[in-house]
Amino acid sequence: MKKQSLTKRWEDILYLSPGIVVLGLIFIIPLCYAIGITFVRWTLIRPELGIVFVGLQNYVNILKDPFTYEVLGRTMVFLICAVIIEMVLGMVIATVLNWGYRGHSLLQSICLIPFMMAPIVVGFTWRFLLNNTFGPIPRLLQSIGLESWVSLPLLANPHTVMLVLILVDVWQFTPFVVLVVLAGMKALPTEPFEAATVDGATSWQRFRHITLPLLRSSLLVALVMRTLTALRVFDTVSIMTGGGPGSSSEIISFYGYRLAFQSYEMGLAGTVGILTMLLALGLTVVYLRRVGVES
Amino acid sequence: MRKNKCIRGIFLVLIMLVFPVMVIIAGGAQEAVESDPLQLVSERGTHTEAWKTQMEAFESESGVDLEITQHPYANYFDQLMLSYTSGQNEYDVPYISLLWYPTLANAGYIQPLNDFVDADATLPEDMPGLQSASLDGDIYFIPYMNEVGGIVYRKDLFEDETEKKNFKAEYGYELTPPKTLEQYEDIAAFFHRPPELYGVTLMGKRSIFLATHFMNRLWAHGGNLLDDDFEPVFDSEIGVKSLEEVKDFFAYTNPAAYSYDFQEALTEFKMGKSAMAELWTTAMFHVDDPEGSQIVGKASFVGFPKPADAGDEKRPRLFISWGFAISDACERKEEALDWIAHATASDALAEAAPLGTIPARISAMNDADLIAELPWIPAFQEALDTCIPTPIVPLIPEGMSIVNGFVAPMVSEFISGNGSAEELLAGAAASTRELLEQNGYY
Numbered sequence: 001m002k003k004q005s006l007t008k009r010w011e012d013i014l015y016l017s018p019g020i021v022v023l024g025l026i027f028i029i030p031l032c033y034a035i036g037i038t039f040v041r042w043t044l045i046r047p048e049l050g051i052v053f054v055g056l057q058n059y060v061n062i063l064k065d066p067f068t069y070e071v072l073g074r075t076m077v078f079l080i081c082a083v084i085i086e087m088v089l090g091m092v093i094a095t096v097l098n099w100g101y102r103g104h105s106l107l108q109s110i111c112l113i114p115f116m117m118a119p120i121v122v123g124f125t126w127r128f129l130l131n132n133t134f135g136p137i138p139r140l141l142q143s144i145g146l147e148s149w150v151s152l153p154l155l156a157n158p159h160t161v162m163l164v165l166i167l168v169d170v171w172q173f174t175p176f177v178v179l180v181v182l183a184g185m186k187a188l189p190t191e192p193f194e195a196a197t198v199d200g201a202t203s204w205q206r207f208r209h210i211t212l213p214l215l216r217s218s219l220l221v222a223l224v225m226r227t228l229t230a231l232r233v234f235d236t237v238s239i240m241t242g243g244g245p246g247s248s249s250e251i252i253s254f255y256g257y258r259l260a261f262q263s264y265e266m267g268l269a270g271t272v273g274i275l276t277m278l279l280a281l282g283l284t285v286v287y288l289r290r291v292g293v294e295s
Numbered sequence: 296m297r298k299n300k301c302i303r304g305i306f307l308v309l310i311m312l313v314f315p316v317m318v319i320i321a322g323g324a325q326e327a328v329e330s331d332p333l334q335l336v337s338e339r340g341t342h343t344e345a346w347k348t349q350m351e352a353f354e355s356e357s358g359v360d361l362e363i364t365q366h367p368y369a370n371y372f373d374q375l376m377l378s379y380t381s382g383q384n385e386y387d388v389p390y391i392s393l394l395w396y397p398t399l400a401n402a403g404y405i406q407p408l409n410d411f412v413d414a415d416a417t418l419p420e421d422m423p424g425l426q427s428a429s430l431d432g433d434i435y436f437i438p439y440m441n442e443v444g445g446i447v448y449r450k451d452l453f454e455d456e457t458e459k460k461n462f463k464a465e466y467g468y469e470l471t472p473p474k475t476l477e478q479y480e481d482i483a484a485f486f487h488r489p490p491e492l493y494g495v496t497l498m499g500k501r502s503i504f505l506a507t508h509f510m511n512r513l514w515a516h517g518g519n520l521l522d523d524d525f526e527p528v529f530d531s532e533i534g535v536k537s538l539e540e541v542k543d544f545f546a547y548t549n550p551a552a553y554s555y556d557f558q559e560a561l562t563e564f565k566m567g568k569s570a571m572a573e574l575w576t577t578a579m580f581h582v583d584d585p586e587g588s589q590i591v592g593k594a595s596f597v598g599f600p601k602p603a604d605a606g607d608e609k610r611p612r613l614f615i616s617w618g619f620a621i622s623d624a625c626e627r628k629e630e631a632l633d634w635i636a637h638a639t640a641s642d643a644l645a646e647a648a649p650l651g652t653i654p655a656r657i658s659a660m661n662d663a664d665l666i667a668e669l670p671w672i673p674a675f676q677e678a679l680d681t682c683i684p685t686p687i688v689p690l691i692p693e694g695m696s697i698v699n700g701f702v703a704p705m706v707s708e709f710i711s712g713n714g715s716a717e718e719l720l721a722g723a724a725a726s727t728r729e730l731l732e733q734n735g736y737y
Contacts (some may be wrong), residue, residue, distance in 0.1 A: 153551050247704055
């Protein structure tokens, strides 16, 4: 009996082994590699200098550089503003779409369009929409008496560029939150709502005390996913601003890219990548503890 | 039960076998592709389209098959570097920017092409780009096309009698394409009639394009990025003056120009919205393309002006060149050299030029048919003759990092009002020095 169970166990491991190998190839090995290069100085454009082990020097250099904190600050502003707006707006839109009036399916499909677009297309589209010569948005702002807002292009103004990037992110990714929350709403049991209605609860009370707590898991998924993806927003920043004007829109993903493919400092770029991963991990743990405990 | 176990066993063995076999097949498939034709690699651009038209003739004449891989310009260099560093050796003949060969040569990814130049004594004189193509005495890069930084201008406006009369009345001299920086500013101010017409179009988005506006002025005033000992010298009085001039010139642009990249700047000029645009010569191909231009045949080109006090002294002008190299791992060097010789022959260059390239050979630029088709070619040649053709980045592996990573952000910070010229220049120079020191230049 024991022998049979042991054979079965080996058999299970063998069945799983292709999956484990694939996982190792596409996840664990690259991760180890990414961590490994943070301990070396490797200048891609000077391969003759070799790959030199420097211990924790890359971490020290990155953490000592005041620019890192500037970039981190900007990233956090972007992340917090974009994710909060997306969560609130996504919740509102999902609630409206869940009412089930005529044509709501069509509306749902239309709402999803921005999320289906490639970020690079979103970048070019918004760059055009915001162009002071050809774009409709500056003209609209001018026509309602807000000329001073667009005397300098919104993307070239250090005071407005982050706001624009946040709004573009909200435009593109709110549909994702809608999708997740709406799926959660559709799966809610009807009994608690019926009971609350019989007990005389108002719509707000039903929403506050039944819908929201029951949606906690869906909201957590949306929150974690959006936080992780907002941390690695790159395409729209690269297309729309290139990190400028100056460094007003340089966020952490773009900083990592610049170190890797403009300075070709692979060790430093890897370090920024690992720090970004740690930040994402930290935020996820906080979310799970704060929001996810009961669900 | 026993039968089930048997089936499970067979299934297990199959899984264990199929996976490695698939990996081997995938690897083997790549191996097979790599052997046959001579592998060319390039960006997706007009000059590549021009030389691609020569491939068929070469294949039928030589019996050598060519295969080309093209990447978007934005990630071409990264792809090329990754291909080399990973040791894949996929490409025999990379078509590269002049700015890239020092990195590739230093790393040993491309091989010297001295035989090619030695075989033709007239080549150095006929091909001015070769002056910038050598490293430690070895030639690594054979230019295919040339470009010079300068100004594309509206010929029709400059030749308009009323405009000429009004300009002379206002400034006291004739309206001609700008030869001095002072004239350039006067003309930009004269034609600046927003929103119908802007004096000049510049590219304000943080990128290497914005850095060109600073570099044009820095060179025109006699400055440079690095001295002969690789010390950064752009944080000088000339640097400050040049940076301030860039900012001042934005007064004659469409305010939208602060966010322009090359394509948007070109579009504005093609729409006839500005009298001049600080671009480079290939912009003329787009301007004369009836499909997307409203000023076909109404524009020409002039090299970037110098200050009046520079007189006839030759000063550096932005020089851009793309051309061919041969990978160090290429085992068919003779065939690769034959292809390069075919593509860069004078008649082939002249024939392909109207498709979107400016020939790298003077003999091709003098081709009468070509001049008839592209009447601005002599203006380009004059711009080239009257300057020291200078690549935008120093020809060292760190050159791109310096201009992209320190100079462009510094100019962007300054024009957006984030700091003084002195502070920003000093910061960029310090970062440049630190990088070069780390990499063993001092």
